[in-house]
Amino acid sequence: MQESVIKLSHATAYQGESLVINDVSFEIARGEFVYLVGKTGSGKSSILKMLYGDIIPASGDVTVAGFHLNKLSSAKMPYLRRKLGIVFQDFQLLTDRSVHDNLRFVLKATGWNDKHKIAQRINEVLDYVKLNTKGFKMPYELSGGEQQRVVIARALLNNPEIILADEPTGNLDPETSDEIVRLLIELCEHKGTAMLMASHDYLTIKKYPARTLFCEHGKIKETAPEAV
Numbered sequence: 001m002q003e004s005v006i007k008l009s010h011a012t013a014y015q016g017e018s019l020v021i022n023d024v025s026f027e028i029a030r031g032e033f034v035y036l037v038g039k040t041g042s043g044k045s046s047i048l049k050m051l052y053g054d055i056i057p058a059s060g061d062v063t064v065a066g067f068h069l070n071k072l073s074s075a076k077m078p079y080l081r082r083k084l085g086i087v088f089q090d091f092q093l094l095t096d097r098s099v100h101d102n103l104r105f106v107l108k109a110t111g112w113n114d115k116h117k118i119a120q121r122i123n124e125v126l127d128y129v130k131l132n133t134k135g136f137k138m139p140y141e142l143s144g145g146e147q148q149r150v151v152i153a154r155a156l157l158n159n160p161e162i163i164l165a166d167e168p169t170g171n172l173d174p175e176t177s178d179e180i181v182r183l184l185i186e187l188c189e190h191k192g193t194a195m196l197m198a199s200h201d202y203l204t205i206k207k208y209p210a211r212t213l214f215c216e217h218g219k220i221k222e223t224a225p226e227a228v
Ligand SMILES: Nc1ncnc2c1ncn2[C@@H]1O[C@H](COP(=O)(O)OP(=O)(O)OP(=O)(O)O)[C@@H](O)[C@H]1O
Pocket: 015, 016, 017, 018, 020, 038, 039, 040, 041, 042, 043, 044, 045, 046, 047, 215
């Protein structure tokens, strides 16, 4: 197996009093595309939140992009986050500023200062998601699919090793969902970004089969995509 960019070994975690991740072990290799499926409340978002550093593992070992999350100090958290691209449903665009300004905001917050480099990087990621003519639009002037492409562009700004996506097609029509998933798959293939994508979108999973992890009561098992 290639080098793992995500590795969980007997990981356990709580949200409040409830055990939401229960003895979970799996690995994801560089550039690998993986679906995370399972019923509502089964623990998919909790796993993504743990990988993002939002929920601290209570036991076991969790390594993400070379960071050991069990003993990650809050001072190191920004360094972890720079290796991750996040495409969460509840992690949407700032509504009071343009697409450009949304992207500039993230670059500045992650230590970019040079105006020319900032402008260049924004153009590159907007080109990648085919929105180079829409940089001056406000989020409300874009369709749902276009907004989600901006969210993906934002996730790409710092060339992440890993993208964590929580139901990125949840609010989109089937055709637009298809376009977004193809964009994410292409990213893995062309840029070597690993992807863990929580999804209820079984039509897409059937159309673009890939390794699939099945989540149930906070536990994970490998499953065949056609079993979903
Ligand atoms: N902040 C919280 N405090 C306490 N329990 C929580 C919290 N957030 C989630 N949970 C519980 O954790 C369990 C897993 O929830 P999680 O959101 O990870 O499920 P999910 O698989 O993402 O579901 P969905 O498909 O609906 O998004 C659920 O039992 C839920 O009630």
